[in-house]
Amino acid sequence: YKQPHYEGKRTTMVHLFEWPWPSIATECEQFLGPKGFGGVQISPPNENRIVNGRPWWERYQPLSYLLHTRSGTEQQLIDMITRCNRAGVRIYVDAVLNHMTGGGSDAQTGTGGSLAHYEKHQYPAVPYGPGDFNGACNIIDYQAPQQVRNCRLLSLLDLNQSKPHVRQVLVNYMNRLIDMGVAGFRIDAAKHMWPQDLEAIYGQLHNLNTSHGFAPNSRPFIFQEVIDLGSERITTSEYSPLGCVTEFRAANELGKLFRGRNALKWLHNWGPDWSMLPSGDAVVFVDNHDNQRGHGAGAGDVLTHKDGKPYETALVFLLAHPYGLTRVMSSYAFNNSDQGPPATSDGAIVAPRFLRNGQCDHLVGWICEHRWPLMARLIELRNIAGSSPLTHWWSQHDQQIAFARANAFVAINMEKEKELNAKLQTGLPSGVYCDIIDGEKSDSGCSGRKLYVDAEGWLQLQLPPGSISSVATHINAKL
Ligand code: LAG
Numbered sequence: 001y002k003q004p005h006y007e008g009k010r011t012t013m014v015h016l017f018e019w020p021w022p023s024i025a026t027e028c029e030q031f032l033g034p035k036g037f038g039g040v041q042i043s044p045p046n047e048n049r050i051v052n053g054r055p056w057w058e059r060y061q062p063l064s065y066l067l068h069t070r071s072g073t074e075q076q077l078i079d080m081i082t083r084c085n086r087a088g089v090r091i092y093v094d095a096v097l098n099h100m101t102g103g104g105s106d107a108q109t110g111t112g113g114s115l116a117h118y119e120k121h122q123y124p125a126v127p128y129g130p131g132d133f134n135g136a137c138n139i140i141d142y143q144a145p146q147q148v149r150n151c152r153l154l155s156l157l158d159l160n161q162s163k164p165h166v167r168q169v170l171v172n173y174m175n176r177l178i179d180m181g182v183a184g185f186r187i188d189a190a191k192h193m194w195p196q197d198l199e200a201i202y203g204q205l206h207n208l209n210t211s212h213g214f215a216p217n218s219r220p221f222i223f224q225e226v227i228d229l230g231s232e233r234i235t236t237s238e239y240s241p242l243g244c245v246t247e248f249r250a251a252n253e254l255g256k257l258f259r260g261r262n263a264l265k266w267l268h269n270w271g272p273d274w275s276m277l278p279s280g281d282a283v284v285f286v287d288n289h290d291n292q293r294g295h296g297a298g299a300g301d302v303l304t305h306k307d308g309k310p311y312e313t314a315l316v317f318l319l320a321h322p323y324g325l326t327r328v329m330s331s332y333a334f335n336n337s338d339q340g341p342p343a344t345s346d347g348a349i350v351a352p353r354f355l356r357n358g359q360c361d362h363l364v365g366w367i368c369e370h371r372w373p374l375m376a377r378l379i380e381l382r383n384i385a386g387s388s389p390l391t392h393w394w395s396q397h398d399q400q401i402a403f404a405r406a407n408a409f410v411a412i413n414m415e416k417e418k419e420l421n422a423k424l425q426t427g428l429p430s431g432v433y434c435d436i437i438d439g440e441k442s443d444s445g446c447s448g449r450k451l452y453v454d455a456e457g458w459l460q461l462q463l464p465p466g467s468i469s470s471v472a473t474h475i476n477a478k479l
């Protein structure tokens with residue numbers, strides 16, 4: 001359950017938050033496949049309650065398991081999964097298994113036209129009835145595991161996953177998606193479900209569909225959303241035996257570090273020594289769809305696309321360092337934390353459009369961090385470095401660091417007043433390399449800075465103080 005089943009040497013997934021299925025299909029073919037992205041986390045594909053004003057979070061209120069949402073129909077979903085797999089890009093489904101809809105109104109309508117009654121606990125399109133839910137308590141005390149798992153999160157009707165019927169419904173839903181060709185699942189709100197219930201559910205999942213290019217007997221990739229910042233009784237280690245787990249401490253610590261609230265030199269032992277999960281168990285990211293807008297827990301320090309250089313440099317570190325399974329965020333612009341994706345007045349999502357320079361048209365409202373030139377180059381660097389260990393760690397003062405991977409090298413200066421001026425071991429074969437931070441190698445040479453690596457692998461490097469500056473390069477950027 002800990003293998004993402006990426007094709008070839010791919011290493012990283014992107015969350016195309018709220019994207020329509022047809023747009024994801026063309027994005028796999030035209031950009032993600034060619035640029036070496038490994039997979040896409042998609043928004044929940046099952047029918048959700050329609051909430052007035054169409055906030056993004058209505059998709060975390062399941063109303064049935066019909067595959068019909070604002071992102072598209074079942075046919076469009078099937079087409080997208082097939083085309084992405086053909087382009088070498090895997091699909092991971094955001095699976096909301098903990099609960100159904102929340103309160104506020106009794107009679108509720110879903111994106112597929114189904115109806116539900118919140119007060120009566122009736123979801124005829126599934127079907128679920130009163131006997132399928134836990135009791136009428138709300139979660140208030142996060143130090144009480146029993147309550148966190150058996151009471152309602154934010155008033156959302158809490159499914160009882162120990163009931164055979166509930167388990168069977170959830171397993172059938174996930175197996176339909178596996179048979180369509182998805183490679184795995186993000187398990188939403190995993191902390192709010194009992195590990196033994198989840199284990200039983202995972203155990204009944206089909207192997208991945210070999211006609212979509214998966215090896216025989218491949219188990220679905222499972223990564224469980226558990227927010228554990230060290231202050232609660234429920235910990236990530238209860239879930240890591242079952243599958244991978246989101247490591248929110250990484251997002252938090254990277255936010256502090258690249259905001260200058262901690263010293264980069266401490267990154268020498270980035271990984272489990274920071275009380276984080278073993279590398280093979282951890283899904284790591286700089287921000288996610290919740291904490292980029294102040295939802296979920298521990299969002300305070302998190303960096304987002306709004307933060308410019310510190311955000312970009314956190315991504316440089318995340319993607320260059322061997323720790324964890326990396327995921328990057330792709331967002332839309334928002335003014336308030338409830339705002340849904342770009343949509344017409346009748347609620348239809350407006351598809352992303354691209355400018356001639358390849359960037360998303362911001363007039364529509366999509367940000368598309370994954371299309372940033374730097375992002376694609378960092379993905380290439382991570383794919384080249386593969387599973388090679390970190391070597392040649394170097395630091396000076398508090399905020400100057402450098403390290404190498406097999407065939408790749410990075411250096412960062414975040415000192416306010418001290419220039420980085422040092423001879424650094426890159427581990428690279430001698431030659432002239434193109435820095436990929438502000439430019440790239442092209443037919444005509446290098447549009448960025450040139451780096452001269454001598455016969456023994458040394459690089460005499462200067463990086464100015466003041467704002468953050470960095471260089472990164474790899475064997476494919478050798479001129
Ligand atoms: C998650 N992980 O555990 C998701 O990452 C997160 O985005 C989900 O919350 C949450 N769990 C439940 O799946 C989101 C929003 C909430 C929203 C909820 C349900 O962050 O703000 O709650 O989805 O749509 C909203 C209102 C609440 C209200 C609730 C029920 O904000 O005030 O109580 O709906 O009506």
Ligand code: CA
Binds near residue numbers: 098151
């Ligand atoms: Ca629960």
